Amino acid sequence: MFAFFISSGLFLGWSLGANDASNVFGTAVGARMIRFKTAAIYCSIFIILGSVISGAGASHTLGKLGAVNAVAGAFIVAFAAGISVYLMTKARYPVSTSQAIVGAIIGWNLFSGSLTDYNSLAKIVGTWVVCPIISAIIAIGLYKVVVFSIRVLKPHMLTLDAMTRFGLLLVGAFGSYSLGANNIANVMGVFVPVSPFSDISLFGLVKFSSAQQLFLIGGIAIAVGVFTYSKRVMETVGEGIVSLSPVAAFAVVSAHSIVLFLFASQGLEGFLSNHGLPTIPLVPVSSSQAIVGAVIGVGLLKGGSSIRWRLFGGISSGWVVTPIIAAAVSFISLFFLQNVFEQETFRPVRYQITGAALERIDQAGIAVGGMKKLQHRNYSTASRFNDRVAGIKGLKREDRKFIFSSAEINHTRITPDRIDALPIGTHGVTEKQKTHLKKLEGRTFSHNWQLHNALVDISPYWQLSTGANERNQEVTRELAHLYKWFRHDQ
Amino acid sequence: MEFNILRKKLIIGRQIDDFLDKVSESGLMFKQGMDAYLKANKVSFKRKIEEIADTEHQGDALRRSVEEQLYMKTLIPESRGDVLKLFESMDSLLDRFKGVLWQFEIEQPEILPEFNEDFKELVLCVVETVEAIVRSSRAFFVNVFSVSDHIHKVSYWETQSDKISTKLQKNIFKCQELRLSQKLQLRDLVRHVDKIADRAEDVADKLSIYIIKRSL
Numbered sequence: 001m002f003a004f005f006i007s008s009g010l011f012l013g014w015s016l017g018a019n020d021a022s023n024v025f026g027t028a029v030g031a032r033m034i035r036f037k038t039a040a041i042y043c044s045i046f047i048i049l050g051s052v053i054s055g056a057g058a059s060h061t062l063g064k065l066g067a068v069n070a071v072a073g074a075f076i077v078a079f080a081a082g083i084s085v086y087l088m089t090k091a092r093y094p095v096s097t098s099q100a101i102v103g104a105i106i107g108w109n110l111f112s113g114s115l116t117d118y119n120s121l122a123k124i125v126g127t128w129v130v131c132p133i134i135s136a137i138i139a140i141g142l143y144k145v146v147v148f149s150i151r152v153l154k155p156h157m158l159t160l161d162a163m164t165r166f167g168l169l170l171v172g173a174f175g176s177y178s179l180g181a182n183n184i185a186n187v188m189g190v191f192v193p194v195s196p197f198s199d200i201s202l203f204g205l206v207k208f209s210s211a212q213q214l215f216l217i218g219g220i221a222i223a224v225g226v227f228t229y230s231k232r233v234m235e236t237v238g239e240g241i242v243s244l245s246p247v248a249a250f251a252v253v254s255a256h257s258i259v260l261f262l263f264a265s266q267g268l269e270g271f272l273s274n275h276g277l278p279t280i281p282l283v284p285v286s287s288s289q290a291i292v293g294a295v296i297g298v299g300l301l302k303g304g305s306s307i308r309w310r311l312f313g314g315i316s317s318g319w320v321v322t323p324i325i326a327a328a329v330s331f332i333s334l335f336f337l338q339n340v341f342e343q344e345t346f347r348p349v350r351y352q353i354t355g356a357a358l359e360r361i362d363q364a365g366i367a368v369g370g371m372k373k374l375q376h377r378n379y380s381t382a383s384r385f386n387d388r389v390a391g392i393k394g395l396k397r398e399d400r401k402f403i404f405s406s407a408e409i410n411h412t413r414i415t416p417d418r419i420d421a422l423p424i425g426t427h428g429v430t431e432k433q434k435t436h437l438k439k440l441e442g443r444t445f446s447h448n449w450q451l452h453n454a455l456v457d458i459s460p461y462w463q464l465s466t467g468a469n470e471r472n473q474e475v476t477r478e479l480a481h482l483y484k485w486f487r488h489d490q
Numbered sequence: 491m492e493f494n495i496l497r498k499k500l501i502i503g504r505q506i507d508d509f510l511d512k513v514s515e516s517g518l519m520f521k522q523g524m525d526a527y528l529k530a531n532k533v534s535f536k537r538k539i540e541e542i543a544d545t546e547h548q549g550d551a552l553r554r555s556v557e558e559q560l561y562m563k564t565l566i567p568e569s570r571g572d573v574l575k576l577f578e579s580m581d582s583l584l585d586r587f588k589g590v591l592w593q594f595e596i597e598q599p600e601i602l603p604e605f606n607e608d609f610k611e612l613v614l615c616v617v618e619t620v621e622a623i624v625r626s627s628r629a630f631f632v633n634v635f636s637v638s639d640h641i642h643k644v645s646y647w648e649t650q651s652d653k654i655s656t657k658l659q660k661n662i663f664k665c666q667e668l669r670l671s672q673k674l675q676l677r678d679l680v681r682h683v684d685k686i687a688d689r690a691e692d693v694a695d696k697l698s699i700y701i702i703k704r705s706l
Binding site: 033161 | 499502503565566567568569631632634635636704705
């Protein structure tokens with residue numbers, strides 16, 4: 001069944017490969033600097049590598065925006081995004097899968113009554129606006145550096161030609177890697193929370209997480225798109241930007257690749273945060289808009305007469321229109337799937353301020369006076385609970401977040417048969433961690449944090465440190481798996 | 491793939507240089523041939539005609555080889571068409587040098603000694619025009635930013651050629667010793683020689699556009 005549900009994601013991947021590969025290799029292939037076959041092979045390999053190795057960063061941000069928790073829901077979200085991309089492309093709007101998927105997730109949030117994290121949404125939308133601008137700035141800088149170097153080095157026309165080809169191939173490979181890393185989140189991100197795969201360890205050396213396995217499938221779908229349909233698009237793009245010299249094309253593709261990489265690199269984020277520098281949000285951005293931004297940058301440098309300003313309007317409308325259409329398609333389709341085909345499109349997340357939750361909130365120093373009247377009442381969706389919590393005065397954003405995490409209901413029961421059935425090696429669960437769970441045998445918990453606290457009492461391994469780091473991410477992932485594994489619906 | 495291109499690039503680069511050498515050499519042979527004709531040194535004149543015909547053959551072979559390789563190896567795709575047109579135009583200059591010498595050989599015009607200096611000067615200017623366009627073309631391949639250092643000289647020498655050609659034609663028609671038929675014959679020959687400079691200037695005009703197109 002999962003294979004069927006994932007098909008919409010694969011369709012989205014295919015269309016991404018068919019359209020966006022042209023941003024990376026279009027100019028080179030269109031100008032016949034690189035053969036299509038060579039470009040397609042390099043493009044596919046590096047997209048898959050980028051997806052699998054660096055795909056997690058941007059996908060995490062999408063997960064924060066809305067964690068689609070039922071596979072049928074994920075199917076519709078990817079389907080709505082795919083349909084929106086298709087419709088907008090037909091209407092000749094410069095559309096992006098990133099914008100479509102965000103809209104579709106918001107559609108799911110609205111339908112399921114989940115809360116949209118406006119903080120993440122603002123971060124994502126802000127990045128879309130900033131992305132073409134950064135791309136333009138980088139393109140201008142790179143172009144100036146390259147032209148200066150050519151003036152100084154004075155290469156023979158044929159040497160310059162060979163160097164440009166090599167450069168285009170190199171940045172094409174880098175661009176493909178970045179495209180895979182940044183945009184795989186659009187294709188497969190929504191399926192990550194509902195993935196049926198288990199982690200695989202290759203010879204005990206390389207860990208291949210369930211998300212990475214999904215990304216590999218998504219990457220292959222993108223590669224199929226590149227091979228089957230991108231040739232025509234590449235040739236059209238090449239002709240369309242033919243007024244760009246190959247050197248300018250090199251600067252444009254490099255700028256695009258750098259921008260996509262910046263918004264996808266967890267390594268860079270870690271480096272910046274370790275050195276106390278402001279981090280770059282890991283957000284799926286639009287490859288087409290990064291390219292157009294870079295082209296406009298180089299165009300401005302040359303006097304700006306050749307710029308098609310109408311494109312600007314198209315891009316800005318894409319920021320608004322695409323998510324709205326995708327959200328509408330997503331909402332309507334979810335309604336049909338849920339009510340006509342009777343598929344579970346979301347798993348309801350309930351909230352209740354239990355005595356334990358109230359105590360936890362109190363201990364955190366949050367005034368609980370206004371919350372007492374909500375105690376022991378059941379709220380079937382996050383948005384209903386939010387309506388009540390919003391009525392309580394004097395709460396800060398962080399307080400509200402804490403109240404939500406404290407009140408979320410997830411009944412878990414640690415039974416011996418579930419402990420025995422828990423496969424070793426998946427999501428990092430070791431034999432030792434199993435012994436921790438055995439100590440909790442027979443216990444039940446209403447909230448996830450209760451199970452977490454119980455584990456912390458047994459072993460400091462489960463203690464989360466402050467700040468974002470790799471160990472925290474790993475423990476969080478393991479905990480999320482345990483919450484799901486021991487879930488016991490009452 | 492890229493290393494292969496680099497190796498091919500070396501071969502084609504050498505062939506391009508060789509071809510431009512041939513055009514330049516043909517100018518020098520033309521000058522020597524004309525000098526020999528004016529000195530009525532028939533043996534030397536004949537030898538120059540043979541040499542220039544040989545050079546033209548070699549030039550043709552080089553041009554074809556470069557054209558073929560540029561297309562087969564899809565090199566410099568954005569400027570390939572321009573390079574081919576440039577080569578064909580340069581080759582036509584080489585043909586014209588040979589053609590004018592043959593014209594003299596066929597028609598054997600009688601040139602009065604009083605016109606010798608003007609003829610020599612005209613030939614010198616034409617050869618300099620072609621030499622300037624050869625240097626400009628070489629710069630186009632090697633360092634596109636330095637083409638402007640040479641290309642303005644093409645116009646200069648072409649204007650000089652025009653002036654001498656006009657002066658020479660006037661003097662020919664003023665001359666009482668020549669029949670009208672001889673005057674017309676000499677006028678045509680002067681025009682043929684001057685035409686080479688005109689064509690070289692046409693090539694320079696095209697080259698200026700190619701440079702704009704390659705201005706990164």
